[in-house]
Amino acid sequence: MLHKVLIIDDEKNMRWILEEALKNEFEVKSVENGELGLEISQSFQPDLILLDDQLPRKNGLELLPAFLAQNPDVPIIMMTAYATVENAVKAIKIGAVDYLTKPFHLNQIKEVIKRNIGTQVKQQPVIIGESKIMKEIIQQIRLVAPTDSTVLVSGESGTGKELVAKELHQKSNRKDQPFVTVNCAAIPENLMESELFGHVKGAFTGAVSNKKGFFQLANGGTLFLDEIGEMPYYLQAKLLRVLQEKSFYPVGSDTPISVDVRIVAATNRDLHEEVELGNFRMDLFYRLNVFPIHLPPLRKRKEDILTLAHHFLDRYKRPYQLDEETKTLLTSYEWPGNIRELQNCMERMFILSQGGEITKEHVPPEIKNKITHSHASFNKPADEASLNLEEHERELIENALMKTKGNQSQAAKLLGITRYTLLYRMKKYQILK
Ligand SMILES: Nc1ncnc2c1ncn2[C@@H]1O[C@H](COP(=O)(O)OP(=O)(O)OP(=O)(O)O)[C@@H](O)[C@H]1O
Ligand SMILES: [Mg+2]
Structure with missing residues (x-):
């Protein structure tokens, strides 16, 4: 497989020249501004980035920390037409691996790319956790991964469900086969069936050729059904049948197709509750819930906060200090966005430090503020912004029960639920009757 190079340059000619020069030896993508570059680097996952210094809005030097933060294991080479020693020194100090002055010979740029590409080993994401509960979960993953058992991963947003799904695949003997993700919340309802099971030519208007569905694409590997709680009710029965029979009919076809896929499903809903509420089929729930893994929110495993913070900061290969005050700030924050939020926070601290030492000065203000904020207003229901949904819900229920002096039927009526x-x-919520 070719190494991937991402080029960010606002000059159309320059992008074209570089693409032409590099396309035989590398997989190349080019974009005209930093914002697009940051966006694309997420999906393209380049092995090296060529960043022009003179860009519209923000220049390359200003953008460099953001690129480094998002791609900590990717070498970045700055290009500029207006080289000053000062800028070169700055770029290298912030973390660029090299600096090229325009105009350059194409041979020169190839040489610099070859010298730097593939030298930094990309770190595979690993599941970090020192808390007792995370250690147990890591052990469970180790045990269930090599089997073909269906795993249902649950947990709030940002708790690591997708990471667990990938780890289950990586640690299985299917690891060299495809890992296919289906985001059940993102596919329009009317397309879901053909996306999952494929269709044959002419099955419906617009079906101009046969198309393989996710089940077929994942054959031999793992199919990750993300946000399974959002699966439309009528499709749940179909899905159940496929899971049981391991075969299905593409839309418009009467020839069944057999597949061998390992299913991992994830949800941030309480599927038990969804079943009770009639939104999720009980039979499908039991079929998926063969091996449940529940990822607790970060606020319930505070021991993991600093371990994870260190883990994320270590990736930037910069000196940093987390003094007691910073540690207290980080551990007393509730992290409603869980590990994703913590990871983003560390990324921001790195960016704010501009390539220098990372200290408490760089803790984002809202983390500092939220703490005083949410502590001061912990019991004020009016302050919705600082409460998470569950806390808010619990409070509503408690208020209703208080108003009705504990009469559950009346409280339920008041809340508009059964x-x-x-x-x-x-x-x-462990509210006492
Ligand atoms: N235990 C962990 N150790 C290291 N990194 C983690 C851990 N858990 C989560 N992460 C990282 O946090 C980010 C969010 O994780 P992930 O996308 O798996 O969450 P999710 O539960 O699928 O969230 P959502 O419900 O919003 O889709 C990812 O970058 C992931 O690598
Ligand atoms: Mg996810």
């Missing part, structure tokens, strides 16, 4: 749902939620 008494059964109320009881279920009281149990969930």
